[in-house]
Amino acid sequence: MSLREVFRKNVKTYRKKLHLTQEKLAELADLSTNYIGDIERSNRRVILDTIEKVAKGLNIEPARLLIGYKDKKREN
Secondary structure, X not given: OOHHHHHHHHHHHHHHXXXXXXXHHHHHHOOOHHHXXXXXXXXXXXXXXXXXXXXXXXXXXXXXXXXXXXXXXXXX
């Protein structure tokens, strides 16, 4: 699984766990609703500043949005 896919999955999981709509998370993260939707569909390349904004909106540490990533090249 790519790092982008892990990020996408974690954003959606944490958002749903907190019972937030994409609209509410967008408001809390100071991003557009379309941007949050694009993140959750892996249609965006995000920068570190965006990861930080999303994490702030979810009230979690940014690193938690990247947990679960495994580099297949390093596993061999």
